[in-house]
Amino acid sequence: MEFIPADEVKRVLTFSSLIPVMETALKKFSNDQVVQPVRSVVHVKDSDGFLGVMPALSSTDGTLATKLVTFFPNNKGIPTHHAIIAMFNTSTGVPELIMDGKVITTMRTAAVSAVATKYLARSDSKILAILGAGVQARSHFAALTSLFNFDEVRVWSRTFTKAQELANEISGKACETASEAVKDADVIVTVTASPVPVLNKEWVKNGAHINAVGACRPDWHEIHPDLMNSSTVYVDSRAAAIKESGDVILSNAEIYAEIGEVMLGTKEGEKTKTTVFKSLGLAIEDALSAKLVRELLSK
Ligand SMILES: NC(=O)C1=CN([C@@H]2O[C@H](COP(=O)(O)OP(=O)(O)OC[C@H]3O[C@@H](n4cnc5c(N)ncnc54)[C@H](O)[C@@H]3O)[C@@H](O)[C@H]2O)C=CC1
């Protein structure tokens, strides 16, 4: 069977091609055009990692796929996330190919945040703050700056030298504290593997937009409950958020809408308060990204 390695995926996939596909994926998901259970997760206690199984069917796209993703936050010297995506024939169920899923996970997550930011942030957003300095921090910088012209980009990480490294790469400013990084920021991205909040209510300017991307476990949260409860909360999937998101579960915050509902126009984009987009990652994002990669490779 054909295997498409990471460097091939990386060679063809761009944010300009991926961002519109992610918008379509989110709309289809919130319009019941996708068959997708909440992912199954196997916790690997000894190393505090997990394996997630993420199947999705989009009949209108002729796409049946599943991603297998691992997140081992204690990995040192190798990435914390690894993944493969398998695609199947929708008429026969015959497996057609296996593709690396790490590049897709990295890029589609940031592409989804970029779409959410397009709908929820103020169009004149000037200051971007990134909390975390790993794979998703870099990817989010690339995706968000492909849509917005920020005057200033700030980075905070729990290890200052890591923040400095990333800030040097992107001509941004490294900050010693998260509160300094987010002061007056219009768009904030939280991309840490922290199990406890890294972002507090009193640091955030009213009306800012937050992409809350880490904390994909029910007992982990990145956003302080007071901030969750004083913001308008959007999610990628309601069903997933009430099962997987510690930010939602531990704060008991009300979910206003799925971001796909805002895109479809079935819910208004409510922007008067601070907005939080809680991202967990959807199988349909991976399935349609894999379909896109396949199409780009066949050109
Ligand atoms: N919503 C989604 O679709 C996806 C979410 N994620 C999540 O995004 C987060 C970042 O992922 P990557 O950048 O790939 O991981 P990474 O391992 O490359 O980077 C993690 C970052 O978190 C920081 N960190 C770790 N523990 C911390 C703590 N206790 N306090 C503060 N900072 C801490 C590290 O210093 C590093 O900057 C993870 O939580 C991951 O599970 C990742 C992929 C998809």
Ligand SMILES: O=C([O-])C1=[NH+]CCC1
């Ligand atoms: O959707 C995804 O692939 C992931 N979400 C959190 C960790 C990996």
